[in-house]
Amino acid sequence: xxxxxxxxxxxxxxxxxxxxxxxxxxxxxxxxxxxxxxxxxxxxxxxxxxxxxxxxxxxxxxxxxxxxxxxxxxxxxxxxxxxxxxxxxxxxxxxxxxxxxxxxxxxxxxxxxxxxxxxxxxxxxxxxxxxxxxxxxxxxxxxxxxxxxxxxxxxxxxxxxxxxxxxxxxxxxxxxxxxxxxxxxxxxxxxxxxxxxxxxxxxxxxxxxxxxxxxxxxxxxxxxxxxxxxxxxxxxxxxxxxxxxxxxxxxxxxxxxxxxxxxxxxxxxxxxxxxxxxxxxxxxxxxxxxxxxxxxxxxxxxxxxxxxxxxxxxxxxxxxxxxxxxxxxxxxxxxxxxxxxxxxxxxxxxxxxxxxxxxxxxxxxxxxxxxxxxxxxxxxxxxxxxxxxxxxxxxxxxxxxxxxxxxxxxxxxxxxxxxxxxxxxxxxxxxxxxxxxxxxxxxxxxxxxxxxxxxxxxxxxxxxxxxxxxxxxxxxxxxxxxxxxxxxxxxxxxxxxxxxxxxxxxxxxxxxxxxxxxxxxxxxxxxxxxxxxxxxxxxxxxxxxxxxxxxxxxxxxxxxxxxxxxxxxxxxxxxxxxxxxxxxxxxxxxxxxxxxxxxxxxxxxxxxxxxxxxxxxxxxxxxxxxxxxxxxxxxxxxxxxxxxxxxxxxxxxxxxxxxxxxxxxxxxxxxxxxxxxxxxxxxxxxxxxxxxxxxxxxxxxxxxxxxxxxxxxxxxxxxxxxxxxxxxxxxxxxxxxxxxxxxxxxxxxxxxxxxxxxxxxxxxxxxxxxxxxxxxxxx
Amino acid sequence: xxxxxxxxxxxxxxxxxxxxxxxxxxxxxxxxxxxxxxxxxxxxxxxxxxxxxxxxxxxxxxxxxxxxxxxxxxxxxxxxxxxxxxxxxxxxxxxxxxxxxxxxxxxxxxxxxxxxxxxxxxxxxxxxxxxxxxxxxxxxxxxxxxxxxxxx
Numbered sequence: 001x002x003x004x005x006x007x008x009x010x011x012x013x014x015x016x017x018x019x020x021x022x023x024x025x026x027x028x029x030x031x032x033x034x035x036x037x038x039x040x041x042x043x044x045x046x047x048x049x050x051x052x053x054x055x056x057x058x059x060x061x062x063x064x065x066x067x068x069x070x071x072x073x074x075x076x077x078x079x080x081x082x083x084x085x086x087x088x089x090x091x092x093x094x095x096x097x098x099x100x101x102x103x104x105x106x107x108x109x110x111x112x113x114x115x116x117x118x119x120x121x122x123x124x125x126x127x128x129x130x131x132x133x134x135x136x137x138x139x140x141x142x143x144x145x146x147x148x149x150x151x152x153x154x155x156x157x158x159x160x161x162x163x164x165x166x167x168x169x170x171x172x173x174x175x176x177x178x179x180x181x182x183x184x185x186x187x188x189x190x191x192x193x194x195x196x197x198x199x200x201x202x203x204x205x206x207x208x209x210x211x212x213x214x215x216x217x218x219x220x221x222x223x224x225x226x227x228x229x230x231x232x233x234x235x236x237x238x239x240x241x242x243x244x245x246x247x248x249x250x251x252x253x254x255x256x257x258x259x260x261x262x263x264x265x266x267x268x269x270x271x272x273x274x275x276x277x278x279x280x281x282x283x284x285x286x287x288x289x290x291x292x293x294x295x296x297x298x299x300x301x302x303x304x305x306x307x308x309x310x311x312x313x314x315x316x317x318x319x320x321x322x323x324x325x326x327x328x329x330x331x332x333x334x335x336x337x338x339x340x341x342x343x344x345x346x347x348x349x350x351x352x353x354x355x356x357x358x359x360x361x362x363x364x365x366x367x368x369x370x371x372x373x374x375x376x377x378x379x380x381x382x383x384x385x386x387x388x389x390x391x392x393x394x395x396x397x398x399x400x401x402x403x404x405x406x407x408x409x410x411x412x413x414x415x416x417x418x419x420x421x422x423x424x425x426x427x428x429x430x431x432x433x434x435x436x437x438x439x440x441x442x443x444x445x446x447x448x449x450x451x452x453x454x455x456x457x458x459x460x461x462x463x464x465x466x467x468x469x470x471x472x473x474x475x476x477x478x479x480x481x482x483x484x485x486x487x488x489x490x491x492x493x494x495x496x497x498x499x500x501x502x503x504x505x506x507x508x509x510x511x512x513x514x515x516x517x518x519x520x521x522x523x524x525x526x527x528x529x530x531x532x533x534x535x536x537x538x539x540x541x542x543x544x545x546x547x548x549x550x551x552x553x554x555x556x557x558x559x560x561x562x563x564x565x566x567x568x569x570x571x572x573x574x575x576x577x578x579x580x581x582x583x584x585x586x587x588x589x590x591x592x593x594x595x596x597x598x599x600x601x602x603x604x605x606x607x608x609x610x611x612x613x614x615x616x617x618x619x620x621x622x623x624x625x626x627x628x629x630x631x632x633x634x635x636x637x638x639x640x641x642x643x644x645x646x647x648x649x650x651x652x653x654x655x656x657x658x659x660x661x662x663x664x665x666x667x668x669x670x671x672x673x674x675x676x677x678x679x680x681x682x683x684x685x686x687x688x689x690x691x692x693x694x695x696x697x698x699x700x701x702x703x704x705x706x707x708x709x710x711x712x713x714x715x716x717x718x719x720x721x722x723x724x725x726x727x728x729x730x731x732x733x734x735x736x737x738x739x740x741x742x743x744x745x746x747x748x749x750x751x752x753x754x755x756x757x758x759x760x761x762x763x764x765x766x767x768x769x770x771x772x773x774x775x776x777x778x779x
Numbered sequence: 780x781x782x783x784x785x786x787x788x789x790x791x792x793x794x795x796x797x798x799x800x801x802x803x804x805x806x807x808x809x810x811x812x813x814x815x816x817x818x819x820x821x822x823x824x825x826x827x828x829x830x831x832x833x834x835x836x837x838x839x840x841x842x843x844x845x846x847x848x849x850x851x852x853x854x855x856x857x858x859x860x861x862x863x864x865x866x867x868x869x870x871x872x873x874x875x876x877x878x879x880x881x882x883x884x885x886x887x888x889x890x891x892x893x894x895x896x897x898x899x900x901x902x903x904x905x906x907x908x909x910x911x912x913x914x915x916x917x918x919x920x921x922x923x924x925x926x927x928x929x930x931x
Contacts, residue, residue, distance in 0.1 A: 011873075012870070015869070015878075017859075019862070019885065020813070020853065020857060020858060020859055020866065021853035021882050022813065024812075025812075027816070199815075200879040249878065252914055505877055508876070675914075675915060678917075679913070681916055705822070707820055707822065712916075713917075714907040715907075717918075719921065743916075
């Protein structure tokens, strides 16, 4: 086996450009003759736009034009759509609020764009925006999720601000389980609103070629083809074949760059309007105000147990804040990505969940790393830990008693999913060992001697990755398929260009996908180039989100590679005067079984493009495409154990140990996978201890900068102890599951279970800030 | 106003408005786009460069302040064929993912190694407190800095 093949920690090839300053992010792109855009944004959470007087801006030197929502409407630019139609429990469609890219009559959150100023320089655009005089008539806002249904109505077509009331599971069976329960554990808590904060702010550079009527939009997207599809089919900016979307190096996404936003839409429109390339880059304040936020649930959850501590029923009532408008996938996150995960790793036979999705005068809320699954894990794992404490049972033992056993797979849960495989006991056992759980009591006693309080917390999470299959998802309301495309193009000299519809914005696909293809073809890793992020070069793709890239995008490449090998065998058979069934392919060589003849991969590739000794039934060339539509989700799972020490004098929580043992199925590049886990854990600890997107009662975002929103910094975090167990996925060719979100899913519950253990309290809201912890410690 | 500065060993004379930031000269005038802008409150550190040998956030320095000074950016410390030990350590330890914070992180880390004695994990974490990374959880960055400290 080569040292660059599947399973090897190959150093990333993309690193050389990033560590030398040669990365090329959207803001690094400049077009000849370009102009600059600045957005007019609402200072109010809810207001009617009475008038916009741009005459002052027109007098600022360098200002080319001020455009508003009315200008876009006049050009028949359509609304920003939501891509998932969720139905309420009564069968009615969710209520979709109109969402023009630039607000026309009413603004509904602070920071909502309602105009765009285009100028020769960024400074001129800013100066122009300063002097646009907009008269607003303030309206009463509805800000808090708790009061959403009783507050002022945002949208005329949405009574009580309820977008949908969705349910999943068997309500009668669940109620019966509670009626017969020996013990019920009940918790009410919020899942705090988060602001994604990819380090690269969103940006767009759009140009329009009047001769060909083609747009080129360079933008910070996790899924450029989806962006093109939506801008064409729904927004009606341009026909799909006249629109090229390029997502070059993208500086992190975490979900926030999946969505099609107002800004890139308006920038592209403006490029045609002013006849020059237009560039916009968000400043961080804009990112805080206008990137889609994450989480923001209020939940009451109950777990019914019988006399043996076996889980009998789970009842969950959640109100999910969707913000002022439905962002691209907002409706699916607190429903199909949340309710379906509530079985966790357990055999709970009856589950019922009801989710009320509500509009408020806050920024739209959509997928953020984990997207629904961290919220589900938090519900299940906080309940289970609390039940163990109430019953005075060891929390590991209670979990073990209820785990789905390895011989019970495939396992049909009561909330729609069928888990293909797993071994929850194995990851729990490994995590207990690594965390030295056996000696926790001694460590706790030692902490107490020093006046500190020590706690330990578990989180046995499950996630569903590689959302699938398309047909089922579309039946459930998805507006797009959930497959991925791949193309393996063998060049005449035998090196290979791989095109994938997945998009890398930190995940290292240029390395891992090259490992997969070079391993399968038995050719040097250096001979495989991976191309992604450009609708002009890659046929189609659905991009990267939900930890889907290797499971879905990687599988598409395996399919395409298999086609290459099959055609190669037919060509080689002709050249070696045998038939294709008698040709073996391994380690980059085609060998005739019935003779000692061999051909290298390069020789066959060359023959395909210089077809002299060549089968008449074959087309020349050696390039194959494939679409892979998964048969099922993949189900990564694992155990995270957090140990914290709290100083009751200051309320500071010190995470003294964090163990993660994850089962991602087969791993392509362990180094990269561990890095993904580290980053996810950091975001999970951030949610539990530091981060909170807060609007005040008046609807102003009061955590709108890095001075106010508490991002995890190097000195807030420990090093992590990460390990893996492996049960290969049963239904994709690589046996892979995906690893991008596990840390963010598992960590919050582990940390909060540890914090509440240390403090001896039932619950504490996230984030467990020093003030909250200090107050709780004082009792 | 006219400003003369040396960037990565080359002298540049630029004519700038008095309120022009150093980072805008580097990115906009000199095309050195390895230095990034990640915030507007001097908190994230993506724009960190060296000014006369010490790390500064170039979004907080006016171009007018650097007249006659020497600036080093990420492009000036090494190349793919001849990496600076800190660059090599970042790659070896997988201390970067999306790469956006990386140039600033490397420039801060070099300053840290050059100016703090007996580095350990705690000192590295405290020393990099002014540079935000959203991808790595800092785990591998800390490892890389400690590794580079051995070889620098």
